[in-house]
Amino acid sequence: MTMQIERRKSRPLWVGDVQVGGDAPVVVQSMTNTDTADASDTLRQIHELAELGCEIVRVAVPDKEAAASLPEIVQKTPVPLIADIHFDHRLALEALKAGIHGLRLNPGNIRDADKVRTVVREAKVRGVSIRIGVNEGSLPPIAALAEGELPPTKVQRMVDAGLWEIRILEELELEDIKISLKAFDVPTMVSAYREMAQLVPYPLHLGVTEAGPPRPGTVRSAIGIGMLLAEGIGDTIRVSLAADPKEEVPVCWDILNTLNLRQHGATIVACPTCGRIEIDLLPLVDEVDKHFQKLGYPISVAVMGCVVNGPGEARDADLGIAGGKGKGAIFRKGEVVRIVQEADFMPALIEEGNKVIAERFGETPPEPANPSTSDIFTLTEVARPEAPGRVGRR
Numbered sequence: 001m002t003m004q005i006e007r008r009k010s011r012p013l014w015v016g017d018v019q020v021g022g023d024a025p026v027v028v029q030s031m032t033n034t035d036t037a038d039a040s041d042t043l044r045q046i047h048e049l050a051e052l053g054c055e056i057v058r059v060a061v062p063d064k065e066a067a068a069s070l071p072e073i074v075q076k077t078p079v080p081l082i083a084d085i086h087f088d089h090r091l092a093l094e095a096l097k098a099g100i101h102g103l104r105l106n107p108g109n110i111r112d113a114d115k116v117r118t119v120v121r122e123a124k125v126r127g128v129s130i131r132i133g134v135n136e137g138s139l140p141p142i143a144a145l146a147e148g149e150l151p152p153t154k155v156q157r158m159v160d161a162g163l164w165e166i167r168i169l170e171e172l173e174l175e176d177i178k179i180s181l182k183a184f185d186v187p188t189m190v191s192a193y194r195e196m197a198q199l200v201p202y203p204l205h206l207g208v209t210e211a212g213p214p215r216p217g218t219v220r221s222a223i224g225i226g227m228l229l230a231e232g233i234g235d236t237i238r239v240s241l242a243a244d245p246k247e248e249v250p251v252c253w254d255i256l257n258t259l260n261l262r263q264h265g266a267t268i269v270a271c272p273t274c275g276r277i278e279i280d281l282l283p284l285v286d287e288v289d290k291h292f293q294k295l296g297y298p299i300s301v302a303v304m305g306c307v308v309n310g311p312g313e314a315r316d317a318d319l320g321i322a323g324g325k326g327k328g329a330i331f332r333k334g335e336v337v338r339i340v341q342e343a344d345f346m347p348a349l350i351e352e353g354n355k356v357i358a359e360r361f362g363e364t365p366p367e368p369a370n371p372s373t374s375d376i377f378t379l380t381e382v383a384r385p386e387a388p389g390r391v392g393r394r
């Protein structure tokens with residue numbers, strides 16, 4: 001029996017047909033890095049992200065040219081879109097006219113309350129939700145300090161910036177609000193979200209901003225986002241990596257899988273290997289990972305090197321193998337179903353895996369790809385997310 005995290009109750013809203021907050025599962029987001037003015041290139045990337053299980057995609061709208069291509073992008077997108085607006089509130093109005101599903105506004109750079117009000121009124125008429133996206137790198141200036149007064153902390157400034165804009169939206173009775181308080185520094189970001197979670201009922205979009213290249217960015221994001229999710233805080237997440245956005249989505253899913261918040265794709269349990277190993281385990285782990293991730297079914301597969309922990313882990317997984325001297329015991333749902341020679345490990349695991357999938361999902365997975373191409377695993381081939389955030393079209 002896996003432990004389940006008790007989540008903070010937030011006020012639900014919709015981004016297109018995806019529910020965020022309330023009882024919806026934590027929603028996975030990413031952001032395109034194409035020139036939004038190039039509708040076909042942007043749509044190509046949106047489709048790639050959606051194939052990976054991205055449920056909401058954000059697109060930058062930095063200028064009129066980008067805004068002009070939104071009607072086509074919105075019409076052809078497979079998932080709801082959020083327009084990311086900075087500085088020029090007129091671009092938000094254009095995005096709304098184009099039928100955008102959500103807006104992200106930064107209180108640090110649209111500081112004119114009347115301009116924010118104009119956007120909010122239009123969003124409300126159209127039933128579009130707004131994310132107040134506070135970023136530590138673009139906070140509003142600090143008000144003049146009285147003699148001897150200390151400047152507010154970064155966390156306080158982030159929370160205050162969010163509250164300033166929340167009050168404008170509330171004044172106009174727009175309640176479809178979500179909030180992000182992103183910082184590169186994980187303790188800062190975690191503190192800001194914790195504080196905001198106590199102050200308002202709205203859903204929170206979690207992220208560590210500019211987290212860096214894939215390895216450190218993944219660790220930084222997993223710690224920041226993971227700490228909050230483990231406390232029940234957070235309704236939607238984005239991992240921001242200095243990399244192809246396609247790399248962000250699997251990391252989001254790994255974070256959610258790790259915390260038992262959602263199940264997407266196969267979970268591979270594998271021993272780290274040690275001096276007791278008597279089979280060639282690492283290439284097998286790699287092959288098992290590629291094969292079962294490519295199939296995309298949310299099952300657990302354990303690949304273990306010897307009899308010390310092997311049988312226990314292999315028994316707990318949906319499918320498992322525990323190696324011995326050039327042989328292995330294959331487990332299916334806790335029972336040893338066959339003993340196979342090392343050369344037959346992979347074919348036997350594929351066969352038994354197909355049985356698990358057929359029993360659990362009533363489907364027969366496709367034949368494995370031609371061996372000459374099976375190594376060419378691309379992330380875009382991962383499919384079949386577990387029940388996504390969309391729980392019905394309004």
Ligand code: SF4
Pocket residue numbers: 271272273274275276277304305306307308309310
């Ligand atoms: S399962 Fe066996 S081979 Fe693998 S790390 Fe543990 S003791 Fe070593």
